[in-house]
Structure formats: structure tokens, C-alpha cells
Amino acid sequence: MDLRPIPARDWADWYTQELCASFPACECKPLEAIRALAAEGCYELLGLYDGAALLGYATLWSTPEWPDYVLLDYLGVTAARRNGGLGGAILKMLAARETGRRTVLVEAEAERSGGPEEERPLRLRRLGFYARNGCTPVYESFNCGLLCQVFVLGPAPADRADLKEAHRAIYGPARTDVVIDPPPGASPEPPYWM
Template identity: 70%
Template sequence: MTELRAVPPEELETWYTKELCTTFPPCEQKPLSAIRELMAQGRYELLGLYDGPLLQGYATLWSGPECPGYVLLDYLGVTAARRNGGLGGRMLGLLRERCGSGTVLIVEAEDPDSGGPPEERPLRERRLAFYRRHGCTPVYLSFNCSLLCQVFVLGEAPADLAALGKAHRAIYGPSRRDVVIDPPPGAIPPQPYWMER
């Protein structure tokens, strides 16, 4: 029986190096020190989907006291051995239950026209279809980690998209200059701070 629970703090570094850094491109790999700092502030949570002691998937949730009722799904992944078996959708369902009806779960996924490698376009399109299939509603575009992203909410879109965008941006905080909500057409996404030269 699988369950979603907190990943023990002593497993954070192993998760970071063996899962996050092998699955996500460098522009999306938030430094481990930043994750630790956010966790120490009570703003970041690493959840694992476990079958007994075995980690099968993971989700990180990022929130902030300045925007109650909004949570950002920062990373969602399934371990390599368990991919394409329905666990990603199961995790979204468990996250929906965990957050409850009073919380808006914000999801970002790379847009097909993100500017990434053309050969990865089918993968980007599959990711977007996955989120739609599992009850996510597209709400607007954003820049994040030097990419153009489609932003979703899990469930129905809230009536006040301006408040959603404001909360979304506030979760990242003022130092993340690479995050732009609803960027103007033709704008170029900035690099995340960990890739600036």
C-alpha cells in the first residue's frame, strides 16, 4: 500500500543527488542550500510516495505566510524504475486530498514553445497532457528557471486570476528575478540566479 509522507531530513541530500539532479535539467535544479533554507523557514516540504520503506515518487510543496491558501508544486517526480505506471497521477490525487478544498495548488510545466531543445517538444507536450488529464486547469504563462512555462491549478481555476498571480509570485520571493507571471509576448526569460555568470 503506497502512502505520501514526509521524506526524513537525513534522506534529503540523497534525494537531491539521486533523483532531482538526475531528472531535472541544470536550469531547474534549485541549489540544495536554498531548499534547506526554505525548509528551515517552514516554507518548503519534501513528500515521498512510499511503498513501505521504498521511495517511488516525490513532490515538493512551497508556500509562504504572505499568501495563505496557495501552494506551489515545485517538483513532482517518479523514480526511474517506477515511471509510466500511473504513480504521477496517484500523487496528484493524494496532493489534492492533502491540500484540501481551501488551498489552490499551483503547478508549472514547460511550455512546448519554451525555447528548449526541439527534440524534447513531444516530452513537453506529454507533460502538459498529463496535467490536463489529471484535473489541472491552465491559467496563464510564466517565466521560471529560464523557461516559458504553462501554469496550471489543480482543479478549477479561481475566479480571481490576479490574486493567484500575485500569490504565485510572492511564494518565490522578491530575490527571484527570473520569475515573471504572465510575461509580455516576445520577452526573453531571464536565467535563474544559480546559472548567472
């Protein structure tokens, strides 16, 4: 197995068959936005492959203003291969690839996100997955109309001011739905595509 770029010719299939099939609509940024970010050199689509077979994926979003930071935008495993340790394998490969190079930020829907109560066990499972796989919680954020727990892959930096500033810069000023370390009592806004 290896982690390598997903060819651009396969992005539309990845988007419809994997991303949109696995994530809620409020979390799926438009494919055109992903393509535009990639054209600017700010977005990487990486696939976990066994030969030619796509097993899973990780997408990384960065900004030239903060080259030492990158956001793990999406992490997924193909439906037929879930719950077999491949998500953890992708995180280990990302850690090996990025350690000493860039700090990897990770977002997951928080336990008290405001989402449906019946989805609470799934939220807790995801949060536990990241904690078990070397991610350290650092603060919360609003993103895509949700309260998220933000992690870093590996140990947390002592000074989080740059981390928060880089995190906000990755989204850019147009994403008013994104709030880093929101104040108590605040409510998230829906994303621009909703």
C-alpha cells in the first residue's frame, strides 16, 4: 500500500462516489472549489492505493502564508474496506510524511456539536479514533454549521496562537462560517454552499 496523489482525471469519480457518499452535504465543499484550490497549489488529494485499487483518501489544504501548517480536510476509507484499520494507516503515513515538515490540523465534529442525538455515538467514535491514532485535541472551531474539535496530528505545540492564526488563514476571509476557538454561547453559521 502506498499514499500517492489521486490523478486529476479521477477527481470527479472520487467526489461523487466517495466524498459525497460518505460525508453530509454541509461538509462537502463544491468540486469546483477543490479544483480551484488545487490549481493554486493549496490542495492535495492523496489516495491510499493497493496497486491500482483506491482503498482510502486524505485531502490536505494549505495556504502559502503559513507553509508550516496544513489542514486534513477529508479522511476516508472506501465503503467496502471500512473498519479494517486503513484510516489509522493513512494517519500514520501522513505523520511520517509531514513530521518535521508541517503541522497537520484535524477537525472532527465535537460530541456536543448540536447534531442529532442519535449520531452522538458516531461522533464519540470518530473523536476516539483520532485520539487513538496520535492526534492531540487543541481547541474547538465552527465549520460547516457544526461545532468541531480541532486536533493536531502528534503532540500539541506549546504556543497555540500561530496554530489558530494559520488555521483561520487556510480557510481565508471569505469563509465567514469558520470561527476558530469560538466564544461561549456563540452559534455556528452554515457554509457558503448551503
